[in-house]
Amino acid sequence: MVSFRFPFSFPQPGNQPNVISKAAATSRSHSFSAVACSVAAGAATFAAISYSKNSRGGEPSVVENALNSLLSVRSSLPWASLALADGPASVVESKTGESFPCVISGSRKLLGIGLRRKSLLGLKSIDVYAFGVYADKDEVRISLGDKSGKLSAAELKQELLEADISLTVRLQIVYGKLSIRSVRNAFEDSVGSRLQKFGGTDNKELLQRFTSQFKDEYKIPRGSVIELSRERGHVLRTTIEGKDVGSIESKALCRSILDLYIGEEPFDKQAKEEIENNLASFLQK
């Protein structure tokens, strides 16, 4: 897989997505425009060609340096967008190093990435997982296209939350000592509080149906992927490591899950803003 650390970097030999760019990743630098994945894909194609012709050590080539500076201004060059079809590309959440594919399920495109931190016993905070939010651009345009230009980015996101549009939240676990029980408990707290808000008070059974999908037999080591997808008809489909673990039809449950990431009090405010802005640009281009 070809991967990039944002702002931009190029593939290196070895297993991990390495960074040629000297841009220090001291702060969270995962902010990106809606074309960033497309640009990265274009660069990936180009860089892969240039790399395959160039077996060398750690130093970037002149071409790579030039491309890095070109891309670090977040160019929306048409060649880069067109090159998306040429191959895979991903975006790296800089704090955790987690790499997110730009497209999943064939057509769902990355709208933004963020980080879920949690404090343990009110003391130190740990990075639990990085997440990415994906939507199908065509579906979004069909459903919300007529509202573009009339509503703010935040209002468009609100429409997205309520509408019958498929969306996926992809969680990539970074905390290495996670038990499935703690996953169940965390969902019980976070989704439970949202269900009270969106589904009224009598949601115990619904919450239980949802959390019981996370069975003891599943192991969640670092790097595990959990996907929570709202499918058409307000069906919440859950997968763990690509395996379907259940689907539940409930508007309130779908709304509650999405609220954690793009609602009023999201886990990561910066990610929510990125998602809003990229959603608006989905509708413009």
Ligand SMILES: CCCCCCCCCCCC(=O)O
């Ligand atoms: C020790 C920390 C345990 C936290 C586990 C969170 C795992 C996934 C939960 C998803 C919902 C949420 O982030 O609240």
